[in-house]
Amino acid sequence: MNGNDDRAETDGGTAEGSARTEGGPSRFAPADRVESVPPSGIREFFEVAENRDDVISLGVGEPDFTAPWAARSAAIDSLERGRTSYTANRGMLDLREAIAGRVTRYGQSYDPDTEILVTTGASEAVDLAFRAFVNPGDTVALPTPTYVSYEPGVRFAGGEPLPVHTHHEDDWALTPEALLEAGADEADVLVLCYPNNPTGATMDADEMDAVADFCREHDLLVIADEIYAALTYEGDHQSVATRPGMRERTVVINGFSKAYAMTGLRLGYAMGPETAIDAMTKVHQYAMLSAPTTAQHAALSAIERCDDEVERMRREYDRRRRYVVSRLRELGIDVAEPGGAFYAFPRVADVAPDGDARAFATELLEAEGVAAVPGTAFGAGGEGHIRISYATGLDDLKEAMARLERFLS
Numbered sequence: 001m002n003g004n005d006d007r008a009e010t011d012g013g014t015a016e017g018s019a020r021t022e023g024g025p026s027r028f029a030p031a032d033r034v035e036s037v038p039p040s041g042i043r044e045f046f047e048v049a050e051n052r053d054d055v056i057s058l059g060v061g062e063p064d065f066t067a068p069w070a071a072r073s074a075a076i077d078s079l080e081r082g083r084t085s086y087t088a089n090r091g092m093l094d095l096r097e098a099i100a101g102r103v104t105r106y107g108q109s110y111d112p113d114t115e116i117l118v119t120t121g122a123s124e125a126v127d128l129a130f131r132a133f134v135n136p137g138d139t140v141a142l143p144t145p146t147y148v149s150y151e152p153g154v155r156f157a158g159g160e161p162l163p164v165h166t167h168h169e170d171d172w173a174l175t176p177e178a179l180l181e182a183g184a185d186e187a188d189v190l191v192l193c194y195p196n197n198p199t200g201a202t203m204d205a206d207e208m209d210a211v212a213d214f215c216r217e218h219d220l221l222v223i224a225d226e227i228y229a230a231l232t233y234e235g236d237h238q239s240v241a242t243r244p245g246m247r248e249r250t251v252v253i254n255g256f257s258k259a260y261a262m263t264g265l266r267l268g269y270a271m272g273p274e275t276a277i278d279a280m281t282k283v284h285q286y287a288m289l290s291a292p293t294t295a296q297h298a299a300l301s302a303i304e305r306c307d308d309e310v311e312r313m314r315r316e317y318d319r320r321r322r323y324v325v326s327r328l329r330e331l332g333i334d335v336a337e338p339g340g341a342f343y344a345f346p347r348v349a350d351v352a353p354d355g356d357a358r359a360f361a362t363e364l365l366e367a368e369g370v371a372a373v374p375g376t377a378f379g380a381g382g383e384g385h386i387r388i389s390y391a392t393g394l395d396d397l398k399e400a401m402a403r404l405e406r407f408l409s
């Protein structure tokens, strides 16, 4: 506590009217494990973009759509009815039942009473999984490039991240060879994120079988972040938890942010064997109590009433995906075909000054006002690449590609 009363300003109080206490320099220093985590590579880059008003941002990792009306109206209705209390720690039972019904489409089967926990976004579920299963000094294998929150999450939990390089040439799929090469056979936990942020990679059935075999053989626990499962464009979504002997060693994480364009409502969930969900619920119950009640009502309606809209958004992302990939290739930029999510991860090393993707992204931003995220923001495996998000309208994508063409010439 610093003794300042921030409400005085936000409530319209005046500086004269409020008794502000001028303190000395802050006595706080971050704990070592917080200090050890560098600031987000994405945020740092976008601070530059914020200072210009002609920027087309291909950097955002959230849908450009608004949540479906049926979800929003259910949120409004829940407020009108005065449903403003906590729910059960695990989330509303009818929502957990709806989730259990929904995930059968991926071949997953979980008991809504004991095997599902509703969380404040998939982000909370990821954090709970690290805190519930990682002991100090445990090794957590993280394929790279990958989503930015895993490495800090592992460190905050006292674990040691182990990067496992995936490659453009393999369409960014994770292979047993890559796992072995990185020493993941000695790891305690493996994090999987397919469809992947930032590469858009998906795994086909054989590739997923091979990773599952590796995890069983080397006795790894798996945290499978499947938040983009519903945004799969090529083939069916493959979940590692459906492979023989994997359900008992896997926690699956999913959520409403991406498929239902509900990022601001902050709702996700974790599914796994009862002992795993019990452990995560213990952390959740002390850290969060329960996920937001209004958002839970919205999520229930989203599952029950929004399939058509999700499909409409998925088709639109797919159209943009095909446009972006073909345009990049036309410009001579090599890009692996993204099979899911809403990102493309082209290799710019061949066209960048000194092969440096960060310099490429900075110059593209400065010269043409197109913001894309340098690949290294997603770990060392992203070297030489940039992330392009196509959660951006087609007109903006077309303009961005025209500017990119001009930049390259």
Ligand SMILES: Cc1ncc(COP(=O)(O)O)c(C=O)c1O
Pocket: 061, 120, 121, 122, 123, 124, 147, 193, 197, 225, 227, 255, 256, 257, 263, 266, 267, 268
């Ligand atoms: C792979 C992945 N997992 C989790 C999240 C966070 O999701 P949520 O909004 O549900 O916390 C994101 C958001 O970008 C993501 O890309």
